[in-house]
Amino acid sequence: MIHATLPNQQKDSGLKPVDNRSIDASVRLPVIILFGNAVHWLVIASLLSLIVSIKLIAPGFLGGISFLNYGRLAPMARDLMLYGWATQAAMAAGIWLMARLCGCPLGGDKGDGLGGMLLRTLIISATILWNLAVLLGTLAIFAGYSTGVEWLEYPHWASSMLLLSFLLIGIWSILLFDRRRTGRAEVAQWYLVAAFCCFPWIYGTANLLLVWKPIQASAQGPIQSWYCGSLLALWLLPVALASVYALLPRLLDCNPNRRHLATLGFWMLLLIGGWNGMDRLIGGPLPAWMTSAGVVAGVLFLIPVFIISINLLGMPRNETIVSSNFPVRFFLMGLYALVLVGVIGALDSLPDFSGVVRFTAFTEAKAQLWILGAVSLPLFGVLYEALPQLLGRECWCSTLSGRHYIITLVGLGMLIALMLLGGLFTGIALTDPTVSFLNITSYSYPFHLMECVAQLLLLIAALILGVNITRSLAGDYLLNKQTGK
Amino acid sequence: MHRLPTLLSGIFLVFLASWLGLVAYPALQLGRLTPVADADNGGTLPPVYGGQAIAGQRIYAMEGCISCHSQQVRQTSITSSDVERGWGVRPSVARDYLRDSTAFLGSRRLGQDLSNIGVRRPDAKWHFVHLYHPSAVCDGSLMPCFSDLFLVRKIQGQRSDEALDLTGADAPKEGYEVIPTVEAKNLVAYLLSLRHDYPLPEAPIKKTGPAK
Numbered sequence: 001m002i003h004a005t006l007p008n009q010q011k012d013s014g015l016k017p018v019d020n021r022s023i024d025a026s027v028r029l030p031v032i033i034l035f036g037n038a039v040h041w042l043v044i045a046s047l048l049s050l051i052v053s054i055k056l057i058a059p060g061f062l063g064g065i066s067f068l069n070y071g072r073l074a075p076m077a078r079d080l081m082l083y084g085w086a087t088q089a090a091m092a093a094g095i096w097l098m099a100r101l102c103g104c105p106l107g108g109d110k111g112d113g114l115g116g117m118l119l120r121t122l123i124i125s126a127t128i129l130w131n132l133a134v135l136l137g138t139l140a141i142f143a144g145y146s147t148g149v150e151w152l153e154y155p156h157w158a159s160s161m162l163l164l165s166f167l168l169i170g171i172w173s174i175l176l177f178d179r180r181r182t183g184r185a186e187v188a189q190w191y192l193v194a195a196f197c198c199f200p201w202i203y204g205t206a207n208l209l210l211v212w213k214p215i216q217a218s219a220q221g222p223i224q225s226w227y228c229g230s231l232l233a234l235w236l237l238p239v240a241l242a243s244v245y246a247l248l249p250r251l252l253d254c255n256p257n258r259r260h261l262a263t264l265g266f267w268m269l270l271l272i273g274g275w276n277g278m279d280r281l282i283g284g285p286l287p288a289w290m291t292s293a294g295v296v297a298g299v300l301f302l303i304p305v306f307i308i309s310i311n312l313l314g315m316p317r318n319e320t321i322v323s324s325n326f327p328v329r330f331f332l333m334g335l336y337a338l339v340l341v342g343v344i345g346a347l348d349s350l351p352d353f354s355g356v357v358r359f360t361a362f363t364e365a366k367a368q369l370w371i372l373g374a375v376s377l378p379l380f381g382v383l384y385e386a387l388p389q390l391l392g393r394e395c396w397c398s399t400l401s402g403r404h405y406i407i408t409l410v411g412l413g414m415l416i417a418l419m420l421l422g423g424l425f426t427g428i429a430l431t432d433p434t435v436s437f438l439n440i441t442s443y444s445y446p447f448h449l450m451e452c453v454a455q456l457l458l459l460i461a462a463l464i465l466g467v468n469i470t471r472s473l474a475g476d477y478l479l480n481k482q483t484g485k
Numbered sequence: 486m487h488r489l490p491t492l493l494s495g496i497f498l499v500f501l502a503s504w505l506g507l508v509a510y511p512a513l514q515l516g517r518l519t520p521v522a523d524a525d526n527g528g529t530l531p532p533v534y535g536g537q538a539i540a541g542q543r544i545y546a547m548e549g550c551i552s553c554h555s556q557q558v559r560q561t562s563i564t565s566s567d568v569e570r571g572w573g574v575r576p577s578v579a580r581d582y583l584r585d586s587t588a589f590l591g592s593r594r595l596g597q598d599l600s601n602i603g604v605r606r607p608d609a610k611w612h613f614v615h616l617y618h619p620s621a622v623c624d625g626s627l628m629p630c631f632s633d634l635f636l637v638r639k640i641q642g643q644r645s646d647e648a649l650d651l652t653g654a655d656a657p658k659e660g661y662e663v664i665p666t667v668e669a670k671n672l673v674a675y676l677l678s679l680r681h682d683y684p685l686p687e688a689p690i691k692k693t694g695p696a697k
Contacts, residue, residue: 070553072547075552148549201500210587217582219511220587223512224590230503274503283559284577285576285577286579293507351562355563
């Protein structure tokens, strides 16, 4: 398989970029720990999502045990998807890409000395802290200590641990950028800097005002919506896009010329992304101008989405590379998912349409497509690209990779289609007050039933990825044992 | 744009815009809303929660009720279906949430909206039976049983006044009774206090649909 050489060596700069081997050596352990744990959380989150969807067709399934009620399992699944999988994989991707793009090993030239060792220990401790916080936070929801704030259900001590751990890891991406040896910064690097700056701000503010020291509840709605929108559009999406900007042109072996378009896309995304979550509250209890801002932002969000997708999908593609290279295929699918997110988001923000579909599976479909499509698919791409380079050998079983790709796409496509359709049906039925609510619930049964199948496919896909990565890493261990002997 | 400070200040300024609009503004304006005087009985609106209801919010949060239930009646300019369905007599406004510790606005309606459940279902007994086994009173409901919030115990002397009137398969064995725990009582007290049926200056009530 062709691999991308990051960075291209002809860059001008005062300092000579360090060769990729020593850069990879400096980030290998933390990046592999982050990616490995992320995949394991993805498997658990997919399992919980499946259980949650089964509960919608058989409310008695695993019933009578308070720990296993829908109200506890659903936020556990969502938070594991967000913090266990997506955010963790984004940190891994971000650190690896930043070190490579900057031509600079983690910890600078003193990487081999005592300072470098201390630094590595610190970062590895931070990755362990992150996973510990995710585990404890999840168990806390399980045990009934949820805060009841959507997407921020982890108790205050778990969220503080997450923030601290992120700061310890994220600061290095900024420092690497500051010490880069590759001259002119790439678009991918801007996205990474923006993402790593935004996450602590978003997560810190939202937790401070909603969890640590909650402000008066009348003001909590907009802040919560802002958090949901910003987390996706200003943290997860920028990392996913950075991966595509950094790797896709190199894998396709073409020059991404239209830099002005990329610049425009970057600033538009940053400007509009923060307002993007307000469509969750159209018609809700807030001043009218905020509803209007939500409508405008939802529609305007199409601009950066279109600019970015024209920029990236418009590159000349060599079809033989596309068909043989899984990272490329994941990147392209991620971009298509992003376009669909933009279109659904714009529709969803139109007041009349929003009045019909809000609170149904339709809006939930958008959130799922964001997390599992626009964000996760490019992150899978980086994972497939990064691991062989970090391990220094081809490590993936291509049969398993192929199955993972196909089953993920089928499962995701099915899930989104069902939720959009089901949401539309229930939404239309809800507008007629003569149709009773329980009647509408029974309409959605076939959709819920098929959603279980889709969730099962996604679980199988996650399991395949889990087996594939475990196999790769175990292979590395066995190889070391052999050569060590 | 190739130097860190330039890039960082650009990001800062662009990000600041949404932060000011959606975080700082609500925190300063909506976060400082005050109760208004109630002309009818000399109290304040929105009504103050009782101690049990305040404790009940905790149970509402920990059981994740928000996963399926919203607590907002949408503006009639967006949709009139919330009001027509009888989920409220007027749209909810920010001031309604003044007494809550967390605004459980919700984003999904797998179950019905609860912003006026205290008006729509004022009977605590109904809530206890419903929580114990939802589909016993609402056939086809997707809601899980919260039987952990109840205690099955042997009747000591006389049957307790609090015991649930259960029939059919739900009824406890002869000589036993099902009584709500403190958590269940708090949760129901909270549910009963959920009401947005009073007029506020920014949300007057039109005469068409008086609260029952």
